[in-house]
Amino acid sequence: MNSPLPKEPTFTKESLKKQFRLSEFLAEKVISSVAFLSIAIIFLIFIFVFKESLPLFSAAEKVQVQTETQTITGATVETYGSETSTESEPETYGEPAESLEPETYGTPTEELNPVAEESSEPETYGTVTEDLNPDSASEEVVAVDEKVTQNNEGEDRTWSTFFTTEWVPVSDNPRFGLIALLIGTLKVTLIAMLIAGPLAILAAVYTSCFASNRRKEIIKPIIEMLAAFPSVVIGFFAMMVLATFFQDIFGYDSRLNAFIGGVAMALAAIPIIYTISEDALSAVPKTYTEASLALGASKAQTAFSVILPAATPGIFAALLLGVGRVFGETMIALMATGNAALLSANPFESVRTFAATIGSEMAETVFGETHYSVLFFIGSLLFIFSFILNAVAEFYVKGKLIKKFQGK
Amino acid sequence: MRDIKIQVNDLSLYYGEKKALKEISMQIPANKVTALIGPSGCGKSTFLRCINRMNDLIPSVKITGEMLVEGVDIYDKNVDVVNIRKKIGMVFQKSNPFPKSIYENVAYGPRINGLKDKTQLDEIVETSLRQAAIWDEFKDRLDDSALGLSGGQQQRLCIARTLAVSPDIILMDEPASALDPISTSKIEELVHQLKENYTIIIVTHNMQQAARTSDHTAFFYMGELIEMGKTNAIFTKPEKKQTEDYITGRFG
Numbered sequence: 001m002n003s004p005l006p007k008e009p010t011f012t013k014e015s016l017k018k019q020f021r022l023s024e025f026l027a028e029k030v031i032s033s034v035a036f037l038s039i040a041i042i043f044l045i046f047i048f049v050f051k052e053s054l055p056l057f058s059a060a061e062k063v064q065v066q067t068e069t070q071t072i073t074g075a076t077v078e079t080y081g082s083e084t085s086t087e088s089e090p091e092t093y094g095e096p097a098e099s100l101e102p103e104t105y106g107t108p109t110e111e112l113n114p115v116a117e118e119s120s121e122p123e124t125y126g127t128v129t130e131d132l133n134p135d136s137a138s139e140e141v142v143a144v145d146e147k148v149t150q151n152n153e154g155e156d157r158t159w160s161t162f163f164t165t166e167w168v169p170v171s172d173n174p175r176f177g178l179i180a181l182l183i184g185t186l187k188v189t190l191i192a193m194l195i196a197g198p199l200a201i202l203a204a205v206y207t208s209c210f211a212s213n214r215r216k217e218i219i220k221p222i223i224e225m226l227a228a229f230p231s232v233v234i235g236f237f238a239m240m241v242l243a244t245f246f247q248d249i250f251g252y253d254s255r256l257n258a259f260i261g262g263v264a265m266a267l268a269a270i271p272i273i274y275t276i277s278e279d280a281l282s283a284v285p286k287t288y289t290e291a292s293l294a295l296g297a298s299k300a301q302t303a304f305s306v307i308l309p310a311a312t313p314g315i316f317a318a319l320l321l322g323v324g325r326v327f328g329e330t331m332i333a334l335m336a337t338g339n340a341a342l343l344s345a346n347p348f349e350s351v352r353t354f355a356a357t358i359g360s361e362m363a364e365t366v367f368g369e370t371h372y373s374v375l376f377f378i379g380s381l382l383f384i385f386s387f388i389l390n391a392v393a394e395f396y397v398k399g400k401l402i403k404k405f406q407g408k
Numbered sequence: 409m410r411d412i413k414i415q416v417n418d419l420s421l422y423y424g425e426k427k428a429l430k431e432i433s434m435q436i437p438a439n440k441v442t443a444l445i446g447p448s449g450c451g452k453s454t455f456l457r458c459i460n461r462m463n464d465l466i467p468s469v470k471i472t473g474e475m476l477v478e479g480v481d482i483y484d485k486n487v488d489v490v491n492i493r494k495k496i497g498m499v500f501q502k503s504n505p506f507p508k509s510i511y512e513n514v515a516y517g518p519r520i521n522g523l524k525d526k527t528q529l530d531e532i533v534e535t536s537l538r539q540a541a542i543w544d545e546f547k548d549r550l551d552d553s554a555l556g557l558s559g560g561q562q563q564r565l566c567i568a569r570t571l572a573v574s575p576d577i578i579l580m581d582e583p584a585s586a587l588d589p590i591s592t593s594k595i596e597e598l599v600h601q602l603k604e605n606y607t608i609i610i611v612t613h614n615m616q617q618a619a620r621t622s623d624h625t626a627f628f629y630m631g632e633l634i635e636m637g638k639t640n641a642i643f644t645k646p647e648k649k650q651t652e653d654y655i656t657g658r659f660g
Binding site: 212213285287288289290291292293294295296297298301305306309310 | 460462465467490491493494495497498500502504505506507508516517519520521566569570573
């Protein structure tokens, strides 16, 4: 026994007494506080965002002071034209991209607009050239600001306009219809996931179940590299290349639309879904593969009826992350979706997403004004939606899927 | 040995440069249990996996020689590996039920063969589970996950799953090595019953198990087949010195 430790009686109350280990204690505390801090930060962000939208909820008192300032009762309602029905809109947004002269949108189609009943006298918004095309929009939006300051009126009506379909935040009679934005966001998300989900999962199945090791080593990093693409580059690519390409194929009117946005966002979501699905598929024990092959299953049967179901939880998590990415994606939405808050089921129609709305309008709005609060409210909505989506998926859908595919 | 099921002629297997099986020639009789014994790394499992071409999954493997099953060389270029594996089932050392329900595990084989009819599937599941002697244990919980079963139950479920595709030959790679004595004896009993209808080849490390269950025994050492014969003969008066040393526990 040449232990360097001093020889002491081993099992006495003294030697077995509880000891306080400072370094261990500190390490544990630091790690746990970091973990809690990250949770706290998420909630702090949410609280901050939500706080900024609070004026909306206490708007009633303020309105009484302000009602004298403006008593316009919707007699003069201008429309940006974007809400109008589509069939009767002959012009394409894509063509006049370079022309900066003011245009009047929508005036000829006013009567067809189902939500414009209250507007007796359509007014053309002549001076302000809110072009729907993002190319020129950025230069022109500034002009809108002048009108903003007088728009404190209407806070009492802010809530009621939330459930309408018009998003006209900057006007004498501002309307904050979130429905069109919500539908737009969901539409783009759906399109993006319909494209990205199958592609990414199939690619993952190929690399993990079919490809030789060498091919896998080449393919996997390349797809993952796509994740490192800045979204602004993808947006640019979609705007300049994909939009023209798909317009040539499908021949739709608006060059930038939900479909193009969806395709571009799919490009952003594919690497995320792919990487995580691939990891999940590769983590399925090889014994399942062997068992299935030994029963006389072909490679494809093994991949789709054993490995894929066994990897369900992982693939589900991958899809969720993909949805999260697409849902909150701002730059691509801003560049490729056309940014017109239209309510329609047509996937080839321009849309405006929540995230793009915040991204494009936050810089132009006045601090503390209704529009400002509404944008923050949209931010909270984004947060809440993704939270609910994740919660439902995690606690309800996942369990069902696992039950379905794995019989637990 | 009348009624030869598998005839192996000069079968060699290489893992890259390394020769893992050296000119194996043997005959495996039909409807009998043949045990493959030998120390670890002697190539008996590798040989077993050659019989249903599971070694195809390893890219570096090269095989020469002939493996004739009922006269057909299964390494012939025109032979479809999927069809071979349907006829030659395999039970693995570590029980590997799919993460599905008990029913789905057994029904998987028939399903991938295109069987959709529910009543027929039910029937196959029941017969297979009965053959594997676990129907009474499982009949009320067919929808439970197979992963919740005990090791012995899982292994017998895997046997049932193999039986469900009605193979001719069943390969067992140390099926009882991870099980307790009671489960082991159940599996051995099962092997004994199954040999009436199937040709069984079993790899085992357990001398007693080989002696108890098999009709014929083949002793492998260093990738070579040292000796093969009736189990009685091998265990009582082996012809080769190496066999005797191994069986009596002098090495291995």
